[in-house]
Amino acid sequence: MNGGRGVANVKHPSGAAPVSSRDWRIDFWRGLAIVFIFWNHSVDNVMSWFTTKYVGLSDSAELFVFLSGFAMASMFVGKFLDRPVMAIPYAFGRAFTLYLHHIAAFVVIATLAVLYREYAGSSVMERDLFIRPFLVATETVLPKLATLGYLPPLLDILPLYIILTLLIGVLFAGFRDRWPFYVAFAAGVWIWARFSGATLSSYPDTRLWTFNPFAWQAVFLAGFATFLARDERWLRDVLAAPATIALSATVVIVGFIAAAPWATLGLYEWRPLRFLTDIADKANASPVRLLHFMAMAHLASLFVRRESRLGRSALGRAMVLIGRKSLPLFVISTVFAAMSHGVFDWFGHGWPVQVAFSLAGALVLVALAYGGEALRTTKRAAPKPAAAPAKPVVAHAEEARPAAAPATPTSPARN
Structure with missing residues (x-):
């Protein structure tokens, strides 16, 4: 989410040059992830075919959680590196903000579901979004x-992020900027969860969290550790090596074949690597999914450079602004996705309706992002009120008298 601003003049532990400003690509990919998640969560939406969900073994969830960890690290290093214990109260405050957004999202979605039942005489939103038990x-x-x-459907990411925010506050107080510690912790907890089956349940108790926090912490901490290790020379050399690039490309190609997007056209038999999708368990953050995402992220970092024109394009600017306001706009996109159940029930599930709804929702997100940026810019540029002129100080009568003339032989000074 809105993990923080860029680090200015922060010395990295590896001794690399300080980072001067926030990389626009972080916000760009996070904004794009919000739009993709909105399309994927809209029920039976044809626009989800144009997201990463249909072209590989991972999807926008990994992108969003990974970048949240990356952005959180940039903010923690900038603010709390010299006083790491202060990360704990910040994390608690941030988690409470996320909690309020989560509750607000539920209230809005539940209200819309009830209003739709009253207006349309259909309980499709209450049923599909699991609101009926609450009522x-x-x-x-x-x-x-x-x-x-x-945790009703669509309302499962913010609770995960609440737990991860509390976790990272405690970890940073102990680990600070030592990235190997985060990697070891993430791997250890993931292995424990994998073999113990540890997870959290949701009402009713037979339902489990869509994102097992004991597993998905590995994705978040992978992003956190990536920021901390980004300037390690050996890591840069490995990522720039032709063999590593070829390996990432191979993983992406294999993921595309395994995902078999052509299956949506009815070609179900043409899935030679289907076993990979069978083991790519999303709920428990399968390493297959994380490996595929890291390969895609590696290639994206090579082909979308910081000086790329994409950052200055209309699309790039729009996604960057959405990424900067990720928390409120993510909540709004979740409400839009919930509305799709009613919209498609009322207007039908035809692809023109799906495309129109998806594009309209994305445009509203862009408009809100631009509006928020305009307000922020206006507030920053507003002139500060001039300070009132200081009132003259009136001295007491004795203090206001002229100073005595300097002593002379003929006119001695008074005591």
Whole structure:
């Protein structure tokens, strides 16, 4: 989410040159991830064919969580490197902000579901979005909602991020900028969760979290550690090596063949690597998915340079602004995705309706991002009120008298 601003003049532990400004590509990819998640979460949406979901073993969830960790690291290093313990109260405050956004999103979505039932006479939103249990058993479900024990569909990413934010605050207080510690912790917890089956449940208890936090912490910490290790010379040499680039390209190609996007056209038999999709478990952050995402991220960092024209294009600028306002716009995009259940029920599931709704929602996100940026710029450029002129100080009568003349032989000074 809105992990923080760029690091200015921060010395990296490897002794590399300081970072001067935030890399626009972080916000660009995060903004694009928000749009893709909106399209993927809109029910049976044809526009999801144009997202990473259909061309590989990973999707926008890895992109969003990884970049959230990366951006969080940039902010933590800039603000808390010299006082790491202060990361803990910040993390608690940030987690509470995320919690409020989560509750607000549920209230809005539940209200829309009830209004749609009253207006259209259809309970499709209440049913598909699992709102009905809250309405019929409020006394039971309300406490679970407040304690993140009731997670309706579409409302599962922010609770994950709440836990990850609290976790990283504690870890940074102990690990600071030593990236190998984060890698070791992430791997250890993931292995423990994999073999113990540890996860969290949601109401009713037979439902599990869509994103197992014990597994997905590895994706978040991978982004966090990547920022900390980004200037290690050996790592840069490895990433620039032709063999590594070829390996990443191979992984992406294999992922494309395994995903078999042509299967959506009915060619189900043409899936020679289907076993890879079978083991690419999203709920438990399968290493197959993370490997595929890291390969895509590697190639993207090579082909989309910091000086690329994409950052100055209309599309690039729009995605960057969405990425800068990632938290509120992610919540709004979640509400839009929930609305798709009612919109497609009312207007039909034809692809023109799906395309129109998807593009309209994306344009609204862009407009809100530009509006937020305009307000921020206006507030920053607003002249500060001039300071009131200082009032003259009136001295006491004795202090206001002229100073005595300097002593002379003929006119001695008074005591």
